[in-house]
Each structure stands twice: as C-alpha cells, then as structure tokens.
Amino acid sequence: MNKMKYILRKEFKQIFRDPAILRLIFLMPAIQLLILPFAADYEIKNINVGIVDHDHSTYSRGLIQKIEFSSYFNLTEYSDSYQMGLQWIESETADLIIEIPTNFEKNLVRESEATLFLAVNAVNGPKGNLGAAYASNIIRSYNQDIRSEWIQWPRMNPEPQIEVVASHWYNPTSNYQVFMVPGILAVLLTMVGGFLSALNIVREKEIGTIEQLNVSPIKKHQFILGKLIPFWLLGFVVLTIGLMISYVIHGIIPGPNLGTLYLFSGIYLLAILGFGLLVSNFTDTQQQALMVAFFFMLIFILLSGLYTPIESMPKWAQIVAWINPVTYLVDVCRMVMLKGSVLSDMTFHLVAIGFTGVLLNTLAIWTYAKRT
Amino acid sequence: MKENLYQMSKSYSIIAESLTKTFGSFTAVDSISFNVSAGEIFGFLGANGAGKTTAMRMLCGLSKPTSGSAVVAGFNIDKESESIKQRIGYMSQKFSLYQDLTVSENIEFYGGIYGLGKQKLAQSAKELLHRLHLEKDARTLVRALPLGWKQKLSFSIAIMHQPSIVFLDEPTGGVDPVTRRQFWQMIYEAADHGITIFVTTHYMDEAEYCDRVAIMVDGKIEALDSPQQMKEQMKAEDMNEVFYRLARTATRASA
Structure with a gap:
C-alpha cells in the first residue's frame, strides 16, 4: 500500500500542474451554470404575430390589443390580405398568422358565433405549437371578456364554468432555472468523471510512460486506483463549486439532504469513472478517446431526461434512457435539490447505479491488459 | 526440459x-x-x-x-511475469520519464513504486543526482532537460532498484x-x-x-x-x- 502513496502523489502533482485541467475544473461549472440556465429556456417568448384583419371592427381591434399586450407575442405585421400573410411566413417575419374574417363582429353579436383562422409556421416545431396554444388561450380569454360584458349581473351564470387552478409543487413559480440547474450539475460531474479520466490514461499511452509502468511491479488495480481516486475527488470539488454557484446565482438551496446528494454522487462517479476507464482501454490516442467519449456523452445527455421528459420518448429510447447512468443522477439531483428527497426515496436509483458501477469497473479492469 | x-x-x-x-x-x-x-x-x-x-x-x-519459453532472472516469462518485474529494469525506445514532473519527482516516483524505503530512496536520489551532476537541476521539470541528459537520467532511474x-x-x-x-x-x-x-x-x-x-x-x-x-x-x-x-x-x- 506504500506504493499507492507514491502513485497518488504523482497523479495529483500532474493534475495540478496541468493548467488546462485546472481551468476546466473551475471554469466549466462556472460558465455552464451561469449561462445555460438563462439561455437554454423552454419558455417561448417573442413569437412574431402577423394579423390579417378583414373586419376592422371594435371587437377585432380589442382582440388585437389583447394579443399585443401579452408578453409572449410581438405584433410584427398587419394587413388585410391573407396573401400578404403567407409572404410573412415565407420571409419569416411572422411565426403565426391570425386571420379575422369579415363580419367577425357582426356574426359574434348576431349569432353569438364567429370563426377565426390561425396559421402557424411549424419549421420550429415547439415554437409554432406553443405559439398556437398561447394564441388559443388568449382568444378564449377574450371570449370570456365579451361574455361577461353581455351578461347582466347578478343573474345566474347561464353557462356553468370550471375554472382550473394549477399549483406547481416543488417549483412553485415554475422557474425554468430551478429545473435546469440540477440537470446541468449532473452533466458536469459526468464530464469530469468520464472525460478527464479517460484522457488522462490515454495520455500515458500516447507518451509511452504506460510501458514503463507495465514493466514495473505496480499491480493492475494499483494503477487503476491511482487514476480513479484523484478524479473521484475532483468530482466532489466540481459538485461543491457547482452547488455554490447555483446558490449564489440562482438562489437554489440544495435542500436539507445535501449528504444524500454527495453520497449518491460518490457512487455515481465510481460508475462513470469506470466508463472513462473502459473508453481508455479501447483507444490509443487522446483524439480517439475524445471522439468516443463525445459520442457517448451526446447520447447520455439527450437521453437522460435533462431536456426532454423520458416518458414522452418512444419505448426503445426509454429503455436506452434507463440504461443511461446520467438519467439517474439528473433525477436524483432534482429529487434532492427540489423535493428534498431522502435516501430511502432513491433506493432504486442507488441499486441501479451501483450495479452499473460494478459492471463498468469490472469490464474495465478485465480489459486493461498489462501485456499484449 | x-x-x-x-x-x-x-x-x-x-x-x-x-x-x-x-x-x-x-x-x-x-x-x-x-x-x-x-x-x-x-x-x-x-x-x-x-x-x-x-x-x-x-x-x-x-x-x-x-x-517457446524463456527464463529471465530465474523466473519463467509466461507464468511468473509479475515476479520478473521487480528484478529487471527497462528503458524503452520512447522517452519514459514524466516530462511534467521534476527530476527529483521522477526519481521519487520510480523509486517508490519499486518499493525502495524512504531512507534508501533519499540516499539513492542523492547519489544519483551527484553522479549525473544534476544537483542544481533537481527541481527542474524533466521537459526542460536536453535529450542526452534525459537518457542518462532514464538509465540511472532504470537501475536505481538494483535489478x-x-x-x-x-x-x-x-x-x-x-x-x-x-x-x-x-x-x-x-x-x-x-x-x-x-x-x-x-x-x-x-x-x-x-x-x-x-x-x-x-x-x-x-x-x-x-x-x-x-x-x-x-x-x-x-x-x-x-x-x-x-x-x-x-x-x-x-x-
């Protein structure tokens, strides 16, 4: 075990002497947590609306005003020809066209019924869908306004209404940052654990020093532990920096069960380090290792429930997502930081990630050959 | 046989x-x-x-x-390759010291993994630096040494554990x-x-x-x-x- 001391001392010296690694460890969490939660936002704003108004009536103006005052829409175009409207969509000056037909007001007053036409540019799918949904909502509420104008109170409400009040648990203001930050923390840990460890080992191969270690009496497990332990600890450093940034910038208090988060992260890091090790065993240069790790990282992140809910993925993708270790960490981060979950709530996660860890590390040690 | x-x-x-x-x-x-x-x-x-x-x-x-088979330092290379490792030194074609560690750090690391005791290590390091006239460069990164010096250092480290x-x-x-x-x-x-x-x-x-x-x-x-x-x-x-x-x-x- 005395040898371990020398191995670890060497690894730490090399890490702290490498300015690139230090920059990564401190700047990566800072930049990702400062920029991403603000920029990568699901809430769609600034939808450009064009209005084709054939009616020019009081009611049509009222509707236009209501749309204009909503924070989601920018009224960019106005005309009375639908042909013009299509041109706006083609030239992308409008994402959404609302066509108000002639006699809109007349029909509404006389027959209590009128039609509107919505055309949506669906090139950017989510934007178009959400835009149409927002517009429908505004029109519905405008409808209510008119109705209440006509009905004389305090008569009985002629039409029973169900009003829906939603209460957002665990994220009361539906703040998008609160949702994103734990996920980004999870990705950061994955990068440090999976990328840096793989690159570090492959670098020894590239330089040729690994040969020298392979003829030395260092045992397989000593070499591997020497590589794992420093990056395991660095993972905690990154996690701590990340938690501090999310508190200072986003005001997210990680809940009373911080210990749980650290414990789970510790086990998770072991699993993802095993992944890094495995990548390094099958690559000979840092370039190769980076490309392979990048390929997996993309899948890891996109199929982890970080950006899109797993439940809405097709069945096969859901299976991939539940094999993906990142899924579990993203989930646990959100559980602990938003819901204040305790260890017993994540038994399944612990078992799954523990199993993955054992599997990946066993494979890694098994495929690491001291000789060819 | x-x-x-x-x-x-x-x-x-x-x-x-x-x-x-x-x-x-x-x-x-x-x-x-x-x-x-x-x-x-x-x-x-x-x-x-x-x-x-x-x-x-x-x-x-x-x-x-x-x-085929071979016996090196009394051990069979096929079955006892781990035992051989303590008894041999090796200097590969590629330069095999750590460029981002200093001269003494390299000595310490390789001495350490061959199980030289702390005192033995300190003594060997001192002798080695003296023999190579590297005392003044003990804290220099190996990267900064000329190739010839690196090779001499490499060789000295390869035989430090007296293989x-x-x-x-x-x-x-x-x-x-x-x-x-x-x-x-x-x-x-x-x-x-x-x-x-x-x-x-x-x-x-x-x-x-x-x-x-x-x-x-x-x-x-x-x-x-x-x-x-x-x-x-x-x-x-x-x-x-x-x-x-x-x-x-x-x-x-x-x-």
Whole structure:
C-alpha cells in the first residue's frame, strides 16, 4: 500500500500542474451554470404575430390589443390580405398568422358565433405549437371578456364554468432555472468523471510512460486506483463549486439532504469513472478517446431526461434512457435539490447505479491488459 | 526440459528457447534461442523491423510469446511475469520519464513504486543526482532537460532498484557522440556492479562495446558471438561490414 502513496502523489502533482485541467475544473461549472440556465429556456417568448384583419371592427381591434399586450407575442405585421400573410411566413417575419374574417363582429353579436383562422409556421416545431396554444388561450380569454360584458349581473351564470387552478409543487413559480440547474450539475460531474479520466490514461499511452509502468511491479488495480481516486475527488470539488454557484446565482438551496446528494454522487462517479476507464482501454490516442467519449456523452445527455421528459420518448429510447447512468443522477439531483428527497426515496436509483458501477469497473479492469 | 531450464538459470540471467511471436500471418520473432550470462553486456543488433524490440518486450513480460519459453532472472516469462518485474529494469525506445514532473519527482516516483524505503530512496536520489551532476537541476521539470541528459537520467532511474538485468531499447538514438560515450561509460559501471545488460542498437560502433552480440535478420538470429570472433570469422574489418553482409540477405523492407 506504500506504493499507492507514491502513485497518488504523482497523479495529483500532474493534475495540478496541468493548467488546462485546472481551468476546466473551475471554469466549466462556472460558465455552464451561469449561462445555460438563462439561455437554454423552454419558455417561448417573442413569437412574431402577423394579423390579417378583414373586419376592422371594435371587437377585432380589442382582440388585437389583447394579443399585443401579452408578453409572449410581438405584433410584427398587419394587413388585410391573407396573401400578404403567407409572404410573412415565407420571409419569416411572422411565426403565426391570425386571420379575422369579415363580419367577425357582426356574426359574434348576431349569432353569438364567429370563426377565426390561425396559421402557424411549424419549421420550429415547439415554437409554432406553443405559439398556437398561447394564441388559443388568449382568444378564449377574450371570449370570456365579451361574455361577461353581455351578461347582466347578478343573474345566474347561464353557462356553468370550471375554472382550473394549477399549483406547481416543488417549483412553485415554475422557474425554468430551478429545473435546469440540477440537470446541468449532473452533466458536469459526468464530464469530469468520464472525460478527464479517460484522457488522462490515454495520455500515458500516447507518451509511452504506460510501458514503463507495465514493466514495473505496480499491480493492475494499483494503477487503476491511482487514476480513479484523484478524479473521484475532483468530482466532489466540481459538485461543491457547482452547488455554490447555483446558490449564489440562482438562489437554489440544495435542500436539507445535501449528504444524500454527495453520497449518491460518490457512487455515481465510481460508475462513470469506470466508463472513462473502459473508453481508455479501447483507444490509443487522446483524439480517439475524445471522439468516443463525445459520442457517448451526446447520447447520455439527450437521453437522460435533462431536456426532454423520458416518458414522452418512444419505448426503445426509454429503455436506452434507463440504461443511461446520467438519467439517474439528473433525477436524483432534482429529487434532492427540489423535493428534498431522502435516501430511502432513491433506493432504486442507488441499486441501479451501483450495479452499473460494478459492471463498468469490472469490464474495465478485465480489459486493461498489462501485456499484449 | 523445464527442469533443465531452471538448472541453467542459476548461471544465466536470460535463457530463451525457440521464442516466437507472430502477429496474424506475420512472424515478428522466429524461434530464437540464446543464453545471456550474469553480468554480461549482450548486444542485440538488427535493422529496423528485424524483431529486436518485439523480442525484448517478450523478455520483459510486456508481450506474450506465441510459442517457446524463456527464463529471465530465474523466473519463467509466461507464468511468473509479475515476479520478473521487480528484478529487471527497462528503458524503452520512447522517452519514459514524466516530462511534467521534476527530476527529483521522477526519481521519487520510480523509486517508490519499486518499493525502495524512504531512507534508501533519499540516499539513492542523492547519489544519483551527484553522479549525473544534476544537483542544481533537481527541481527542474524533466521537459526542460536536453535529450542526452534525459537518457542518462532514464538509465540511472532504470537501475536505481538494483535489478539483476536491465533492458535498454535503443537507448542512444538521437544522442550526440560525446553523450553516447558517457552513456556507455555508465553501462560499463552498471555491468561492473554485476547487472546484466541487454541492449538493442543499430549503431555498429556500439556493438564493439558489447561482450557478445546477436544479429537479427528477419526475426531470426543470424549470428551470435563476440564482436572479435565475428570479425575474424567473416574476415571483416569492423562490425559495420559484418552487419552489412548479414543484413543484405534480409527480405523484409526496412524503414
């Protein structure tokens, strides 16, 4: 075990002497947590609306005003020809066209019924869908306004209404940052654990020093532990920096069960380090290792429930997502930081990630050959 | 046969018996057999691609022989490759110290992983730095040293744990003639201390410094004798001529 001391001392010296690694460890969490939660936002704003108004009536103006005052829409175009409207969509000056037909007001007053036409540019799918949904909502509420104008109170409400009040648990203001930050923390840990460890080992191969270690009496497990332990600890450093940034910038208090988060992260890091090790065993240069790790990282992140809910993925993708270790960490981060979950709530996660860890590390040690 | 090998291993540092390594259909090392006595300086000569490095890697336990066997420092390379490792030193073709560690940090690391005690390590480090006149550069990053110095440091570190054999794979490649001379001086000193030297080279003047040399052509040992004997037998003026005559028969393209 005395040898371990020398191995670890060497690894730490090399890490702290490498300015690139230090920059990564401190700047990566800072930049990702400062920029991403603000920029990568699901809430769609600034939808450009064009209005084709054939009616020019009081009611049509009222509707236009209501749309204009909503924070989601920018009224960019106005005309009375639908042909013009299509041109706006083609030239992308409008994402959404609302066509108000002639006699809109007349029909509404006389027959209590009128039609509107919505055309949506669906090139950017989510934007178009959400835009149409927002517009429908505004029109519905405008409808209510008119109705209440006509009905004389305090008569009985002629039409029973169900009003829906939603209460957002665990994220009361539906703040998008609160949702994103734990996920980004999870990705950061994955990068440090999976990328840096793989690159570090492959670098020894590239330089040729690994040969020298392979003829030395260092045992397989000593070499591997020497590589794992420093990056395991660095993972905690990154996690701590990340938690501090999310508190200072986003005001997210990680809940009373911080210990749980650290414990789970510790086990998770072991699993993802095993992944890094495995990548390094099958690559000979840092370039190769980076490309392979990048390929997996993309899948890891996109199929982890970080950006899109797993439940809405097709069945096969859901299976991939539940094999993906990142899924579990993203989930646990959100559980602990938003819901204040305790260890017993994540038994399944612990078992799954523990199993993955054992599997990946066993494979890694098994495929690491001291000789060819 | 096996019993025999162990009997012989008492007087020999290395015994190789029909050692063979094939990569697919390519036979890198083709059934070579030789013995190296303890304390001998044994030169392994050959053109690029003749199979020198592959043979050496098998003897160090870095590469598994396809067939044949060898005993190094009294251990079978196939079954006891881990035990061999404490008893050998190895200096590879690639520069093998850590460039981003200082001279003393490299010494400390390699001394440490070979299990030198703290006191022994401190003492060896001091002696080593003194012998190489590197005391002032102890805290210099190895990256900043000239190549010749790096190679001398590399060699000194490879024998710091007092192995019974040291394997040197083209240790003087790219080194200037003066430093090469100093390097060989160090090899002689190590041999005087009883360390067996197994060295590959393609500098023929260096071949003259060896007690015995084996010349490899296309994976086979074409000649094995002292340089003196070889020259006399082939009526050649120097080792260069000996080598040319033997290597001319090579069919493998040399890079």
